[in-house]
Amino acid sequence: MRRALILALLLGGVALILPLGSGARAPYALLTLGFLMLAAYTVAEIATAAKLPRVVGYLLAGIVFGPSLANIVTVEASVTLAPVTSLAISLIAFLAGAELRWSEVRDRIGGILKILTSELALTLVLVFSVLVAMREFVPFLQGTSWTETVAFSLLFATIAIVHSPAVTLAILSETKARGPLARTVLGTVLISDVAVVLAFSLALAIAQAIAPPAGFGAAVTAGTVAWELLGAIVVGAALGGAVSLYLRFVRKELFLFALLVTFLGAEVARMLHVEVLLTLLTAGFVTENLSSEKLGFALRHAMERAADPVFVVFFALAGASIRLEGLTQMWMFVIPLVLVRAGGIRFGCAIGARWAKLPDAERRHVWTGLVAQAGVAIGLAAVVAEVYPVRGAALSTLFLAVMAVNQLLGPILFKRGLAAAGELQPATARPNPETVPAEAPAT
Numbered sequence: 001m002r003r004a005l006i007l008a009l010l011l012g013g014v015a016l017i018l019p020l021g022s023g024a025r026a027p028y029a030l031l032t033l034g035f036l037m038l039a040a041y042t043v044a045e046i047a048t049a050a051k052l053p054r055v056v057g058y059l060l061a062g063i064v065f066g067p068s069l070a071n072i073v074t075v076e077a078s079v080t081l082a083p084v085t086s087l088a089i090s091l092i093a094f095l096a097g098a099e100l101r102w103s104e105v106r107d108r109i110g111g112i113l114k115i116l117t118s119e120l121a122l123t124l125v126l127v128f129s130v131l132v133a134m135r136e137f138v139p140f141l142q143g144t145s146w147t148e149t150v151a152f153s154l155l156f157a158t159i160a161i162v163h164s165p166a167v168t169l170a171i172l173s174e175t176k177a178r179g180p181l182a183r184t185v186l187g188t189v190l191i192s193d194v195a196v197v198l199a200f201s202l203a204l205a206i207a208q209a210i211a212p213p214a215g216f217g218a219a220v221t222a223g224t225v226a227w228e229l230l231g232a233i234v235v236g237a238a239l240g241g242a243v244s245l246y247l248r249f250v251r252k253e254l255f256l257f258a259l260l261v262t263f264l265g266a267e268v269a270r271m272l273h274v275e276v277l278l279t280l281l282t283a284g285f286v287t288e289n290l291s292s293e294k295l296g297f298a299l300r301h302a303m304e305r306a307a308d309p310v311f312v313v314f315f316a317l318a319g320a321s322i323r324l325e326g327l328t329q330m331w332m333f334v335i336p337l338v339l340v341r342a343g344g345i346r347f348g349c350a351i352g353a354r355w356a357k358l359p360d361a362e363r364r365h366v367w368t369g370l371v372a373q374a375g376v377a378i379g380l381a382a383v384v385a386e387v388y389p390v391r392g393a394a395l396s397t398l399f400l401a402v403m404a405v406n407q408l409l410g411p412i413l414f415k416r417g418l419a420a421a422g423e424l425q426p427a428t429a430r431p432n433p434e435t436v437p438a439e440a441p442a443t
Contacts, residue, residue, distance in 0.1 A: 029080035032073055037309060039065055040316040053411040055170040055315050060408075062319020073320045081317060088314030090262035091307040092166045093277045096190050097240075097284025098300050099169070104183060112187045115352035115366065116195060120161050122351070123344030124199075128157040130340050138333060140394035151207035152388075156395055158203040159380045160341055160402070162196050163189040164410065167372035170311060171414050173304065179423035181362050185369030185414070190281060193376060197275055198229060200380050204387065213388050232269065232278035239265050239279070240286025247287070247295040254302035262303075277376060321378075322404040326397060334401045341406070345370050361421040368417030372410020373403045 043064070044057030065072045131153040135141040140156075141149055168189045172182055243261055262280065269279040288296045327334060346367040353363035381396040381403075388395070418424050 029077045032077040033081055033084070033313065036061070036065065036073055036316050036320075037312055040312045044312075053171055053415045054174050055167060055411045056408060058312055058315035059319035059322075062316040063322050063324070066320030066322070068322065068324040073317070078317055078320055081313065084310060084313050085317055086266060087259075087262060088307070088310045089166070089277065090266040090280050091258075091303060091310060092169055092314075093280035094262055094265065094284040094287075095300065095303055095307065096165045096169055096186070097236075097281040097286075098288045098296065098303070099172075099186060100190065100285055100288065102289050105187060108184060108187050111353070111356035111358050112184065112191055114356040115184075115188055115349055116192055118352035118355065119345055119348030119367075119370065120192065120195060120199075122348035123161050123341055124157045126340050126344040127160045127337065128153050130336060131156055134333070134336075139330075139398065140391045144391070148211045148391075151211040152391060152395060154203045155200075155207050155384050156399060158196070158200045159377055159384070159399055160337070161192075161199075162373055162377040162380065163192050163370050164372040164377075164407075165189045165193065166311075166314070167407075167411050168369055168414070170315070171369075171411055171418070175415065175418055175424050177418045177423040179418075179421065180359065181365055181369075181418060181421040181423055184358070184362055184366055188366070189370065192370075193281070194229065194278060196376070196380075197278065200383075201228070204383070208387070213392075228273065228275045229278060231272060232274040232276075233282050235269060235272055235274055236265075236279040236282025237286050239268070240283040241290065243283065243287045243299070244290035244295075247291050247299060251295070251298070254299055255305060258299065258303040318407065321400070322407070323400070326401045327404060330398055330401050333398060334405060337398075337402050338405045338409075341402070342371055342409075365417035365421045368413040371406055371413050373406045377403055 040058045040061040043061040044054040047057030047060065048054055062073065064070060066078075067073070067075050131138060131141065132149060135144070135149050135153075140152055144152065165186075168186055171177075172186065239261070246257065261283070265280045265283055266276050269276040287299065291299070349367035349370065350363060353366055358366075378400070381399045384392040385396040386392070415424075
């Protein structure tokens with residue numbers, strides 16, 4: 001009741017203040033940002049009391065106060081706050097790479113690749129087959145030729161196999177889980193990003209060849225894809241080397257340095273036209289493996305302190321982007337696609353884990369960490385909408401509705417999977433932000 005009362009007071013205060021700033025875009029966005037952070041924290045506390053992951057609370061706060069319901073977080077405010085989302089994605093990518101040491105990757109890479117091979121392939125085939133079977137009813141496939149059906153179904157299926165490093169890191173940060181299942185899931189979602197970006201680029205090139213988009217002349221070439229991926233690894237490795245040198249010889253103001261690294265890395269990647277997530281993931285991985293464990297921990301601690309409020313806003317804005325009207329209008333397509341995708345992930349992971357001879361707990365529960373979607377998937381859907389303005393926009397709308405369900409369902413499944421595998425800490429309470437030290441541990 002106390003948390004609900006706090007939420008009601010916040011809502012009432014914002015309702016009184018908002019009319020005073022009408023017409024002023026920047027102050028309105030800042031007020032929205034402050035309210036969203038407080039409201040998301042409060043809803044997350046309520047979610048925790050209900051045995052749900054905190055990230056689900058953040059998402060629910062965005063849905064409730066976003067355009068679909070209360071409309072306190074308007075579409076205009078979400079656009080103005082887009083840089084926060086970009087910062088969050090950059091932090092997520094760097095932290096994800098920094099969570100992996102080469103010794104762990106080397107020990108697990110065989111099993112991870114076997115899981116990915118079977119899971120991605122089976123899920124892709126199942127989603128593609130369902131779309132082709134329902135082609136007369138799916139909005140973006142109605143009235144298409146068979147070649148166009150193949151092209152658009154392939155594009156949708158390629159986006160549907162995307163996972164979410166953001167949700168994985170959020171759950172692992174909340175639960176402090178560091179067991180075999182947690183490490184396998186983390187490695188799988190990170191490597192899958194590289195595989196999915198490559199698969200999507202190939203699928204888009206195939207689609208443009210068999211169903212040329214009207215008025216779109218810039219086709220995706222093999223050279224472009226190679227530079228985006230290989231160039232990202234080169235740029236990320238250079239950035240990671242520079243960060244490790246800073247940690248070795250300077251070691252000052254790590255909190256501010258963490259923010260600078262993510263901003264700088266993302267901007268350099270965009271300027272050089274390489275894949276931003278892969279660049280920062282590589283930078284984090286190189287930094288972690290070129291630095292001592294003590295220095296690596298100091299930087300991760302500083303970045304986690306910087307990331308905590310940013311992650312809250314990121315997931316809340318992701319929730320605000322969910323359109324409930326889209327879900328209600330397309331539920332007859334959304335539910336089958338969600339179920340088929342989940343089935344493909346579950347049975348694909350089971351096949352891959354058995355192939356890799358993983359322990360029973362990992363074999364039964366690794367799939368729970370791969371259901372959630374966010375971040376990269378939205379970007380890939382936006383690319384399709386840009387290349388194919390009509391059918392691509394309809395494809396993107398259906399996919400975002402599917403992703404909304406996966407976004408809410410995924411964190412719950414993963415936390416239950418960790419609990420079933422016995423990898424949850426006895427106490428999962430998060431530290432009070434006000435009691436966190438002002439600087440990283442002395443190095």
